[in-house]
Amino acid sequence: MYSIFLVDDEEMGLEMMRDYIRWEEMGIYVVGTASNGREALEKIEAFQPDIILTDVQMPIMNGIELAKKIHECYDHMQIMFLTGHDEFHYVKSALNVGAVGYLLKPLDLTEIESVIEKVKARCEEVQMKQRSMEAAKTKILKELSFEKNAEQAAELANNFNRLTRLPESNRYTMALFSIDPKEAEGEQQSLEECMSRLISYLDHFFKAKNIEVVFVPYKDGETGVFMEATQQPGYYAWEDLAVAIRSALDFTVTAAVGALAAELALVHNLYKQTRVILNERFYKGTGLIIHAVAISNQFDSEHMPPFERKEWFEAINQLDFEQAAQKLHQYFVGLATLRIKKKIICNWAIDLVDELLEQLHQSVPEGFKRAELYHSIYNALTLHEIEDLILGTAGDAVSMLGERLMDKNTKLVHKVRTVIEQNYDQPITINSLSDQVYLSPNYLRSIFKDKTGITIHDYLTRIRLDKAKELLADGSLKIQDIAQRVGYESTSYFISLFLKNLGVTPNEYRKNI
Structure with a gap:
């Protein structure tokens, strides 16, 4: 309409x-x-x-x-x-x-309808002309973004000025918007649909501020926004736009706002700067408006700082995932501050994961093929993603080690129970049991209680009293003999223990059999 x-x-x-x-x-x-x-x-x-x-x-x-x-x-x-x-x-x-x-x-209604039809036809002609002009402007600006030959760039600039009838002295600025890939992935919407929605939203934003812009598509999920330098929004207007985008769209967008103002023939410098600024997303994260000041006076480093690798692996082996995560996060904060190059960080991350998998004697972490994991690390959009990938593998390692330890402890507890069941009539102490399974008495107490829900002493008492109840059925056996047969030298202690646990004395129990 x-x-x-x-x-x-x-x-x-x-x-x-x-x-x-x-x-x-x-x-x-x-x-x-x-x-x-x-x-x-x-x-x-x-x-x-x-x-x-x-x-x-x-x-x-x-x-x-x-x-x-x-x-x-x-x-x-x-x-x-x-x-x-x-x-x-x-x-x-x-x-x-x-x-x-x-x-x-x-x-007259009939006259109105007749005139309106003619006017609508003119509107359609104007819109077609505008679309054609916008397409031509977009094409020229895209070519200028990559054209470094001065003569070719000057010719393209002249074509643009003839098309727009704007002064040759006009200077332009640029912002580069990129849909964060992982945010746009999903069954409900394609990258093209997301880009269409983003451009529509940006078009509305700039029109509301009476800023004439030209959208130029680059890589998939990226669009450049060109405007006259005199119309460029201020810092807080850009920040307001970032907040509005996060609220209005169900995917995140990162934008690089250039600080350069250049004539058309030098547009390639604008594109080059915004491309460098957008790379800052690796360190700062997604969903932000990144300004040129973010990269000023900064130098990339090629030297990884020392990492407390031994302590990190110890935390994992002790199943202390929180400690391992904290150490890794602190290290990654330092990497962002030092601006270590992405390739170097990726190589270091893969080396760390390799060592972790080797320690587990596991070629494939749960749910991941090693090659897929390496591919994910190299293609990570941000430093935080690499940290998450390492933590994911570390979490799998902690779970795997926990399961192995659980299996080992289950076997140990089974062995202790077997020893008790086979030797209940002999003197049994916590020290004698711990010697047989090569564990400290306190650790043995802990894992036995964890696996069975009762203490070793209570389990031994239960086994002995169950056997005593069987022997009480034989009327020829004296209480003193039964006590000794189930491992108690003191008859009085046996009777008091029987009464405490079963509520009756051995003789009373025998009478009720």
């Missing part, structure tokens, strides 16, 4: 035009109204309508003056005049200032 702006100094006539003409049936919607030319000019600047229908005779600024000013500023807007029969001599003046049609008062 096309938008129309209505101007008439007669309030009733303005309301009638706005409310009673069936604009929507003609593919038109009313974007705003004004009662004189001056008011209309202010609102037209904000609303940017496709069509303007204005009365000729108005106070403050008449329709002819309004049309002249509109054509000075907006060559795409189509103007229609509204005039009475006694004002018909104004029609010639109206057509001289570029009016595409006129309507006579009182308005």
